[in-house]
Amino acid sequence: xxxxxxxxxxxxxxxxxxxxxxxxxxxxxxxxxxxxxxxxxxxxxxxxxxxxxxxxxxxxxxxxxxxxxxxxxxxxxxxxxxxxxxxxxxxxxxxxxxxxxxxxxxxxxxxxxxxxxxxxxxxxxxxxxxxxxxxxxxxxxxxxxxxxxxxxxxxxxxxxxxxxxxxxxxxxxxxxxxxxxxxxxxxxxxxxxxxxxxxxxxxxxxxxxxxxxxxxxxxxxxxxxxxxxxxxxxxxxxxxxxxxxxxxxxx
Numbered sequence: 001x002x003x004x005x006x007x008x009x010x011x012x013x014x015x016x017x018x019x020x021x022x023x024x025x026x027x028x029x030x031x032x033x034x035x036x037x038x039x040x041x042x043x044x045x046x047x048x049x050x051x052x053x054x055x056x057x058x059x060x061x062x063x064x065x066x067x068x069x070x071x072x073x074x075x076x077x078x079x080x081x082x083x084x085x086x087x088x089x090x091x092x093x094x095x096x097x098x099x100x101x102x103x104x105x106x107x108x109x110x111x112x113x114x115x116x117x118x119x120x121x122x123x124x125x126x127x128x129x130x131x132x133x134x135x136x137x138x139x140x141x142x143x144x145x146x147x148x149x150x151x152x153x154x155x156x157x158x159x160x161x162x163x164x165x166x167x168x169x170x171x172x173x174x175x176x177x178x179x180x181x182x183x184x185x186x187x188x189x190x191x192x193x194x195x196x197x198x199x200x201x202x203x204x205x206x207x208x209x210x211x212x213x214x215x216x217x218x219x220x221x222x223x224x225x226x227x228x229x230x231x232x233x234x235x236x237x238x239x240x241x242x243x244x245x246x247x248x249x250x251x
Contacts, residue, residue: 032074034165037190062230089215105213114207115185135159137169137178144182
């Protein structure tokens with residue numbers, strides 16, 4: 001498990017976009033709360049919990065803004081941002097060139113890697129190359145989905161099943177409808193820790209590292225600068241480390 005952050009306080013010229021948030025004093029944020037430990041719905045009172053949730057609330061506090069977070073579908077996050085329904089999206093979103101074509105991303109705030117989850121008695125799967133002839137389950141439109149889709153296009157996978165949540169993808173393997181889940185390693189570890197009776201295991205890292213960022217509409221460069229400044233401040237004053245250790249322990 002690794003964390004990453006940019007220690008440089010970004011200082012850029014405003015390109016004429018002075019609006020920081022859609023409603024004065026409120027930062028409207030969208031997430032998809034099925035990505036434990038980054039965002040999930042608390043069992044006791046339905047509160048949105050997780051590393052990302054603590055981080056975006058700390059960013060709001062640093063900027064003097066109230067943070068309003070809505071839990072919506074994963075595939076609706078970027079469209080809602082582009083439609084100006086929200087000011088920002090935080091949901092363990094990996095920074096990719098394809099996504100950067102549509103939205104701007106903050107400086108990276110977390111470093112992750114993909115893994116494969118399979119039945120605990122499976123011994124012949126340790127890498128992406130071992131998935132030939134297998135059925136993979138993924139959360140739709142995630143980097144796990146993109147990676148599995150590439151394998152399918154290359155003729156490696158026997159089949160690919162897409163689900164709205166990571167839990168649904170895991171269940172597909174448990175009941176035998178799929179052989180593996182391709183998913184971010186921290187999410188796999190959190191699922192296995194929360195479901196110790198599940199007959200599943202993670203095979204460890206299977207890809208190059210990827211980086212999460214907070215997505216912002218390309219027309220809102222002022223907010224992007226503010227978020228980057230807040231991320232740098234949270235790192236410098238130790239708040240980022242406190243949040244990281246709360247969810248992932250000291251490293």
